Amino acid sequence: MSLNDEHTIIYSYDQADKVLIAVDCIIFGFDKEDLKILLVRRGIEPEKGKWSLVGGLLKKEETLEAAATRILDTYTGLSGIYMEEVATFSEVNRDPVERTISTAYYALINIKEHSKNLVKQFSAKWFSASQAPKLIFDHDHMVQYALNRLRLRTTTEPIGFDLLPEKFTMRELQKLYEAIWDTKLDKRNFINKINSLDILEKLDEKDMTTSRKGSYLYKFDVEKYRQQNGKSFEMKV
Amino acid sequence: MSLNDEHTIIYSYDQADKVLIAVDCIIFGFDKEDLKILLVRRGIEPEKGKWSLVGGLLKKEETLEAAATRILDTYTGLSGIYMEEVATFSEVNRDPVERTISTAYYALINIKEHSKNLVKQFSAKWFSASQAPKLIFDHDHMVQYALNRLRLRTTTEPIGFDLLPEKFTMRELQKLYEAIWDTKLDKRNFINKINSLDILEKLDEKDMTTSRKGSYLYKFDVEKYRQQNGKSFEMKV
DNA sequence: ACAAAAGTGTTACGGTTACACCCATGC
DNA sequence: GCATGGGTGTAACCGTAACACTTTTGT
Numbered sequence: 001m002s003l004n005d006e007h008t009i010i011y012s013y014d015q016a017d018k019v020l021i022a023v024d025c026i027i028f029g030f031d032k033e034d035l036k037i038l039l040v041r042r043g044i045e046p047e048k049g050k051w052s053l054v055g056g057l058l059k060k061e062e063t064l065e066a067a068a069t070r071i072l073d074t075y076t077g078l079s080g081i082y083m084e085e086v087a088t089f090s091e092v093n094r095d096p097v098e099r100t101i102s103t104a105y106y107a108l109i110n111i112k113e114h115s116k117n118l119v120k121q122f123s124a125k126w127f128s129a130s131q132a133p134k135l136i137f138d139h140d141h142m143v144q145y146a147l148n149r150l151r152l153r154t155t156t157e158p159i160g161f162d163l164l165p166e167k168f169t170m171r172e173l174q175k176l177y178e179a180i181w182d183t184k185l186d187k188r189n190f191i192n193k194i195n196s197l198d199i200l201e202k203l204d205e206k207d208m209t210t211s212r213k214g215s216y217l218y219k220f221d222v223e224k225y226r227q228q229n230g231k232s233f234e235m236k237v
Numbered sequence: 238m239s240l241n242d243e244h245t246i247i248y249s250y251d252q253a254d255k256v257l258i259a260v261d262c263i264i265f266g267f268d269k270e271d272l273k274i275l276l277v278r279r280g281i282e283p284e285k286g287k288w289s290l291v292g293g294l295l296k297k298e299e300t301l302e303a304a305a306t307r308i309l310d311t312y313t314g315l316s317g318i319y320m321e322e323v324a325t326f327s328e329v330n331r332d333p334v335e336r337t338i339s340t341a342y343y344a345l346i347n348i349k350e351h352s353k354n355l356v357k358q359f360s361a362k363w364f365s366a367s368q369a370p371k372l373i374f375d376h377d378h379m380v381q382y383a384l385n386r387l388r389l390r391t392t393t394e395p396i397g398f399d400l401l402p403e404k405f406t407m408r409e410l411q412k413l414y415e416a417i418w419d420t421k422l423d424k425r426n427f428i429n430k431i432n433s434l435d436i437l438e439k440l441d442e443k444d445m446t447t448s449r450k451g452s453y454l455y456k457f458d459v460e461k462y463r464q465q466n467g468k469s470f471e472m473k474v
Numbered sequence: 475a476c477a478a479a480a481g482t483g484t485t486a487c488g489g490t491t492a493c494a495c496c497c498a499t500g501c
Numbered sequence: 502g503c504a505t506g507g508g509t510g511t512a513a514c515c516g517t518a519a520c521a522c523t524t525t526t527g528t
Binding site: 429445450 | 489490491492498499500501
């Protein structure tokens with residue numbers, strides 16, 4: 001076989017093997033102290049009843065991103081949520097039924113907002129990311145990848161806010177970053193840092209649920225953030 | 238249709254649409270001043286003769302990474318080279334022939350080492366990454382993604398060395414980083430920074446080809462690097 | 475009055491940046 | 502002897518890290 005034959009073979013559409021494409025979503029939420037992920041019990045054999053990421057198969061007329069969006073909507077009732085591709089997993093026997101390649105996406109949602117009905121319908125449950133049960137197939141691997149990506153991304157983009165309610169306290173924001181980065185941060189340094197970014201709006205409202213004194217609520221101000229094109233958002237671990 | 242029906246449909250293997258999977262490789266090289274990419278003229282219709290990334294279709298019994306490795310070997314004759322997944326591209330009509338999803342990988346090779354014969358066989362050519370011709374399909378998009386990923390990765394991992402010969406001068410290393418990051422760096426600061434990382438071995442040899450005085454050659458010392466588990470490699474733009 | 479969380483500034487340190495002159499050699 | 506690229510050190514600056522006490526208010 002000459003090299004030119006090889007060249008042709010690589011590009012030959014006819015002989016190629018088609019495979020199934022899946023999309024699996026690592027849905028992150030945040031609850032007081034913990035970074036959580038939404039898992040479901042798998043509804044079909046094999047591994048029926050085992051914990052799994054939410055996922056589905058790609059339809060011929062949609063992009064991977066559209067499929068991920070559809071799946072998120074199905075399981076949470078939410079749309080317009082922050083989502084990012086993580087990686088594509090292609091081990092030959094990762095799905096025992098049939099050769100299936102899966103692209104993982106992670107998504108950030110405000111844990112209070114998603115539909116509790118849907119969670120019930122799908123036997124879904126929130127687990128601490130650090131204490132989740134063993135998952136089917138290579139889903140544990142996907143979660144690990146997604147966590148790494150999330151950690152990286154939160155150092156350069158202000159995406160943490162997607163995990164919080166619209167109004168939040170500094171303390172909550174700090175705990176969120178501590179959960180994502182699995183670290184402890186100094187209260188004063190954190191507040192100074194956040195304030196120096198000048199991307200929050202301080203409200204006149206206080207959250208009175210966690211202390212007698214109450215703590216001020218803040219809002220992420222997209223306009224302020226956009227106006228800072230100069231400085232880039234940068235948070236260090 | 239109840240939610241439980243929807244649940245089932247999402248997971249139903251039968252009704253799913255299978256698609257072709259391609260792998261496209263952004264092969265980076267470095268030549269004196271420029272970051273380059275290896276392109277080929279596409280051998281088949283449609284878009285026959287147009288410039289394209291090197292790529293191929295996934296075989297049923299291989300992983301995406303194996304396919305990428307195979308493609309790299311085919312076009313460069315090299316194995317064991319640094320490679321990283323970039324992203325998966327899935328626009329419905331990205332390939333006009335048939336629904337094809339493509340995962341892009343970038344690879345770093347020493348431009349002097351690859352087989353010139355193969356380059357000739359495949360009508361391949363090196364282009365400056367910044368002055369490449371328009372590519373077929375969404376390949377321009379892939380290159381952009383790969384560049385971004387490369388830029389990011391080189392700030393935290395010592396992978397730049399994969400683009401250089403085994404022995405190189407400080408000046409070459411600096412020019413490499415300048416090319417990747419599209420920036421100018423201060424000579425003294427750069428050398429101080431690199432030396433502080435303590436990951437190079439300074440040789441007694443000099444490269445006499447670029448100046449009358451000659452400049453010392455260095456080698457990346459993997460052992461030294463491994464021993465620095467404490468400090469992580471960190472280069473800033 | 476006291477318990478429990480919120481809020482607030484300053485100093486020390488370390489890494490990054492800016493910057494200019496001498497060296498070695500081939501021609 | 503001169504032109505060319507190679508090699509070298511220090512001081513100013515800036516962001517990060519460390520650190521402790523007062524405030525508020527419900528009980």
